[in-house]
Each structure stands twice: as structure tokens, then as C-alpha cells.
Amino acid sequence: MNQSEKILEIKDLCVEFKTVEGTVKAINHLNYTLHKGEKLGIVGESGSGKSVSSLGIMQLIPNPPGEIVGGEILYKGQDLVKKSEKDMQKIRGNEISMIFQEPMTSLNPIIKCGRQIxxxxxxxRGMNKKEAMEEAIRMMQAVGIANPEVRAHEYPHQMSGGMRQRVMIAMALACQPQILIADEPTTALDVTIQAQILDLIRGLNEQMNTSVLFITHDLGVVSELCDTVIVMYTGRIVEKAPVRELFSDPKHPYTVGLMSAIPRITKDRPPLETIEGVVPNPTERISGCSFWPRCPHATEQCKQGEPPVVQLSEERQVRCWLYADAAEKKEG
Known part of the structure; x- marks a missing residue:
């Protein structure tokens, strides 16, 4: 992984949705960098803004009701927010590809799978019909689809969930993209197929040096696949760290809560812990830190002021008053 080569930079990104109940700030001043060949995981509960951020990169946020209201999405130094739809069509599926969560709604039900790839x-790539179909069959074989010559002429409904997901991956990788965005690609699959899909993504990352943005709520999957992890809550990053450091020493109370909720396969299994409360209503405006109503360490300071981002080391950051105060004392 070439840490010096930045392929994607998200700078101060803000995304809003207009609803009948009010404006929803889905992404709130988001900042992160994806390097060439890096596998970056984005985790958080439903409603934390994970998928919206990926749709923002692809410029697929439905407008209305959604809109990017601020910030930049720099791909190789070019701001995708300013690109026309025609320019984005050249980038989507070619340089930046996405595996969507539910292949049954992403694949066209009346077009055969091979033809879709x-x-x-x-x-x-400007291939003719014959060349493109030959390459599609080769890609289907590469993602582990048995009898690809036969399967290429089948419709999505004739395949299992795992096979449909492989067709989606073959489609996403057909043009050897620079960035692969995988949005919950293993959610509806059993653990055996899930492991195969993760191996597939890992192998493609190694062979093609493809940068991977992996979006999930499953921390177990992140520990298997990713180099770096971003933890999101209510549209903001609350913690960012290398995967091993995050698992061995989580800092933010929300990350600690997520870790405690992972089932453990041991002889004397402790009861599962939960994070108190629920993710706030998207239209609800919480003063101070948005996590304080659920946080066991909340103080008056948390209720009054938005915590700053504290840089704990070159690769670690956390947005929490616990560390801001500690950092001030250390400097003082």
C-alpha cells in the first residue's frame, strides 16, 4: 500500500435531505483520505451516514430530496461534486465501481447476467459484442461462478443470492477500477459465501492494487479485511484508527459500545452488552455531542459544546471531550 499516494480525499463534505419533518443533516463536515491500494472500513449503526457518503462519491444522491451542500470529493485531485453527469458516467463503473447492498434490486431482471457485465x-472499453461477452464470461469465472458459459445466459432470478452478488462484483470489477466501493456486500449472505466474497475482494485488492472502501455495520468483517477503520455516528466521524489499534484499544465511548456488543465464542460466554438508547431521529437537533444521550461518560460539557477532533497519533483521531481535556492538560 502506497500511503503517500492519495487517490480519494473527502473534504468537509455536508449532505442534507429535505423532508416534511425538516432538514436532515445526513453527512456533517466529513473528512477522510483513501490511499492507493488501501482497504478502508466505514462502520456505524443504520442512519450514521455510511451509505450516503458512498452515494456522494458516485454522485448518486437523489436530488430532490438530497443535496451536497458543501465540501469537496477529490478523486486524483479533481472535484467530483463539480463534474457533469456526462463526465460522471465515464468515471462510474470504469474508474470508481460500487457493489450495492441488494443485488436483486441492482441487477436488471429482464437482461441476462452475462450481457449486463x-x-x-x-x-x-469499446469492445465489440463478442469480445465483451468473452470477457464477461472470464470475469464470472474469476469471481468463482461455476459453468460461467451457461450462467452468463441466465437471468438474475435463476441464481442464488450469493451468485447474484458475484455477478455484481464481476460487473464492478470488469473495467479494473481504481476504487471499489462495497456497501454492505455480504449482509444477506450466509457465512460461507460471506467468507468467499471477502477473499475475492482481498485477492483483487492484492492483484490489481485496487483501493477498497468497505461499508458495513459488521465489525467482524472489518477485522478480517480492512487496514484502517472509520467509525461514524450521526453523519460525523467519531474515531479513526488502524484496524489492530481500534480492536485492541477503542477510544470513543461509542466504539467501545460497538466492540462490547460483538458476540464472543467462548466457553463461559458473558451476556451481550448493548448501547443504551437509540440513534437520534435524523431531524432532531442535539446540542453539544450527538452521542451524549447514550454515553456513560457524558458531562455538562458534552451537552453544551461539540467536541473537537483530537489527533492522538499520526494515524489515530477521536472526537470526544474525554480526550480533548486530557490533551489540554498534557500540553499545559
Whole structure:
């Protein structure tokens, strides 16, 4: 992994949705960097802004009701927010690809699977029909689909969930993208298929040096696949760390809560812990830190002021008053 080469930079990104109940701040001043060849995990509960941030990169946020209201998404130094739809069509599926959460709604039900993969090759690579279909069959074989020559002529409903997900991955990787965004790609799959899909993504990252942005609520999957982890809550990053450091020493109370909720396979299993309360209503405006209503360490300071981002080391940061106060004392 070439840490010096930045391929994607999210700078101060803000995304809002207009609803009948009011404005929802889905992404609130988001900042992070993805390096060439890096596997970056984004975790958090439903409603934390994980998927919206990925749709923002692809410029697929439905407008209305959604809109990018501030910030930049720099891909190789170019701001995708300012790109026209025509320019984005050249980038999507070619340089930046996405595996969506539910393949049954992402694949066209009336077009055969092989043809759906071949279409992107014809569009972006200028292949003719025959070349594109041959390459589509080769890609289906590469992602572990048995009898790809036969399967290429089947419709999505004729395949199992795991096979459909592999077709989605073959489609996403057909043009050898620079960045692969995987949004909960293993959620509906059993653990055996899940492990195979993760191996597939890991192998492609190693062979093609593809940068991977892996979005999930499953910390177990993150520990298996990722180099770096970002933990999100209510549209903000609350903690960022290398994967081993995050698992051995989580800092933010929310991260600690997520870790405690992971089931452990041991002889004397402790009861599962939960994080008190629920993710706040998106239209609800909470003063101070948005996590304080659920935090066991909340103080008056947490209720009054938004905590700053504290840089604990070159690769670690946390947004919490516990560490801001400790850092001030250390400097003082």
C-alpha cells in the first residue's frame, strides 16, 4: 500500500435531505483520505451516514430530496461534486465501481447476467459484442461462478443470492477500477459465501492494487479485511484508527459500545452488552455531542459544546471531550 499516494480525499463534505419533518443533516463536515491500494472500513449503526457518503462519491444522491451542500470529493485531485453527469458516467463503473447492498434490486431482471457485465465493457472499453461477452464470461469465472458459459445466459432470478452478488462484483470489477466501493456486500449472505466474497475482494485488492472502501455495520468483517477503520455516528466521524489499534484499544465511548456488543465464542460466554438508547431521529437537533444521550461518560460539557477532533497519533483521531481535556492538560 502506497500511503503517500492519495487517490480519494473527502473534504468537509455536508449532505442534507429535505423532508416534511425538516432538514436532515445526513453527512456533517466529513473528512477522510483513501490511499492507493488501501482497504478502508466505514462502520456505524443504520442512519450514521455510511451509505450516503458512498452515494456522494458516485454522485448518486437523489436530488430532490438530497443535496451536497458543501465540501469537496477529490478523486486524483479533481472535484467530483463539480463534474457533469456526462463526465460522471465515464468515471462510474470504469474508474470508481460500487457493489450495492441488494443485488436483486441492482441487477436488471429482464437482461441476462452475462450481457449486463458485457454492457459496461462495451461502454467503457469499446469492445465489440463478442469480445465483451468473452470477457464477461472470464470475469464470472474469476469471481468463482461455476459453468460461467451457461450462467452468463441466465437471468438474475435463476441464481442464488450469493451468485447474484458475484455477478455484481464481476460487473464492478470488469473495467479494473481504481476504487471499489462495497456497501454492505455480504449482509444477506450466509457465512460461507460471506467468507468467499471477502477473499475475492482481498485477492483483487492484492492483484490489481485496487483501493477498497468497505461499508458495513459488521465489525467482524472489518477485522478480517480492512487496514484502517472509520467509525461514524450521526453523519460525523467519531474515531479513526488502524484496524489492530481500534480492536485492541477503542477510544470513543461509542466504539467501545460497538466492540462490547460483538458476540464472543467462548466457553463461559458473558451476556451481550448493548448501547443504551437509540440513534437520534435524523431531524432532531442535539446540542453539544450527538452521542451524549447514550454515553456513560457524558458531562455538562458534552451537552453544551461539540467536541473537537483530537489527533492522538499520526494515524489515530477521536472526537470526544474525554480526550480533548486530557490533551489540554498534557500540553499545559
Amino acid at each position: 458485457a454492457e459496461s465493457l462495451r461502454l467503457h
